[in-house]
Amino acid sequence: MTTPWSADFPFLAVPDRLSPHYLDNAATTQIVRPALDALVRAEVELRANVHRAVHARGEAATAALEAARSAVAAAFRVQGEEIIFTSGTTHAINLVAYGWGQRLQPGDRVIVSALEHHANLVPWQMLAERRGIELSVVPVDEDGRLDLAAFEDLIDHQTRLVALTHASNVTGAVTDVARVVAAARAVDALVLLDGAQMARHGPPDLEALGVDFYACSGHKLFGPTGIGVLWARRAVLADMLPMLGGGSMIRRVTLSGSTWADPPRRFEAGTPPIAAAIGLGAAISWLSVQDHSAMAAHEHALTERLLEGLRQRQQIRVLGPRRGRIGVVAITIEGAHPHDIAQVLDQHGVAVRGGHHCCQPLMDRFDLDGTTRLSLAPYTDAADIDAALAGIDDAIRQLT
Ligand SMILES: Cc1ncc(COP(=O)(O)O)c(C=O)c1O
Incomplete structure (x- = not known):
């Protein structure tokens, strides 16, 4: 699957690329061709x-x-x-x-x-x-x-x-x-x-x-x-x-x-x-020079697809507001450590971040050691989200 911005991102053309479902964009995005x-x-x-x-x-x-x-x-x-x-x-x-x-x-x-x-x-x-x-x-x-x-x-x-x-x-x-x-x-x-x-x-x-x-x-x-x-x-x-x-x-x-x-x-x-x-x-x-409303709509639609999938899985808690948010979604799974969840997702080719995200006071606020964070970009597509949800199901099976 491609998005209107995929052609501008050389990493997508790399055969057998590492972490094909890259959802760690809040940490670092991929570089654009220009x-x-x-x-x-x-x-x-x-x-x-x-x-x-x-x-x-x-x-x-x-x-x-x-x-x-x-x-x-x-x-x-x-x-x-x-x-x-x-x-x-x-x-x-x-x-x-x-x-x-x-x-x-x-x-x-x-x-x-x-x-x-x-x-x-x-x-x-x-x-x-x-x-x-x-x-x-x-x-x-x-x-x-x-x-x-x-x-x-x-x-x-x-x-x-x-x-x-x-x-x-x-x-x-x-x-x-x-x-x-x-x-x-x-x-x-x-x-x-x-x-x-x-x-x-x-x-x-x-x-x-x-x-x-x-x-x-x-x-x-x-x-x-x-x-x-x-x-x-x-x-x-x-x-x-x-x-x-x-x-x-x-x-x-x-x-x-x-x-x-x-x-x-x-x-x-x-x-x-x-x-x-x-x-x-x-x-x-x-x-x-990009169409920012199209970019925002793309990110919003995929964030909603992810949030909807997460809501259907009862063991999952999603941090953050329903509205007024960007495509950065931090979750916890009852009984599972964020790093272990990230490792299971990695086995599915899905790159996410597990930990405190350099926000320890925020973790304290929610009484958490850490969360697992999925973050989107214009080159994220529905297949990436679906791979993440499949990986999360596997994490629930393996870790809880
Ligand atoms: C909200 C926020 N502020 C600051 C930083 C630090 O950015 P950098 O490591 O590029 O200096 C980050 C990186 O994750 C961030 O997410």
Whole structure:
């Protein structure tokens, strides 16, 4: 079976490919052809260092890297100098926690939630230790959504930043960003969205979202690994400190001290992941011209097929809301360990993730050690879902 997007994904053409039913897209998606082609071209035809060479190859590499930055900026509807290439979402959020957070004072407050991936929790805990700030946590409701009424009670004039996930990597719940931004604006707090799971559903329109920081990873939106993006408003970046010091990020260095380059260079010390960034630009350009409502309808239909199948099996508990979710479905089977379930599914050629998904506080919230997570992509088809359901039946037989 093919989908309208299958032809763009080279992995599907590999004979006897590993894990033919790939349902671990929340961890890493497969690479799209234009990103792979751009990556290979960058490594073969343009390989040279950037922003320093005067030779043709170096200039072409620099132009391609900056064109990738412009492509990301255009897709996100922001300015190129507001796009910082990072190694991924984790790096992007750490950069904010360090570079922006370093200016916070004791008494300032950052709000996170119990839904967060460790990438959007641990950096803030580290900041709280360093700067003596207060860290407050938005609770999660029974359906695995943020409790926004509790959030609105929690936010106050001490709040400097609200750092929340755009969509959960466990429950699939999508955050009501407009409501979060309205509450934050009322107290002059900034908003950071962890877009790791949401960005592949279509590049975020950052102008419309009205947030201040956005972080995402290339490998979760059909691009290369080892590359991601931090976006922040120009005025916010202008005041931010660098996290890494070294080549490329300076204006002037003397033996007694250094001054910083303007953003984005200030935050890109050393040789950047040039080919990966060029590949990411191609992935985001590809994504931005897709029919997003058709993609959403495809993911929704297959998620419903999966949820319906799961509902028919009584031993199964599904985390997450019925509506307002992406195609990320975490389940438990009474009496069976998530890793064992993932192993049985693997025997059926179905790749899923078993464990805490870097969300231990969320597991604590539901009193679980872990879950088994199935996550969809545009190249997922009905056969993948049916293979997963058959594997789950086998897991129930073998493990309970
Ligand atoms: C919601 C969320 N945030 C952050 C991350 C971290 O992304 P990366 O490992 O690419 O930095 C992930 C990865 O699973 C995620 O799902």
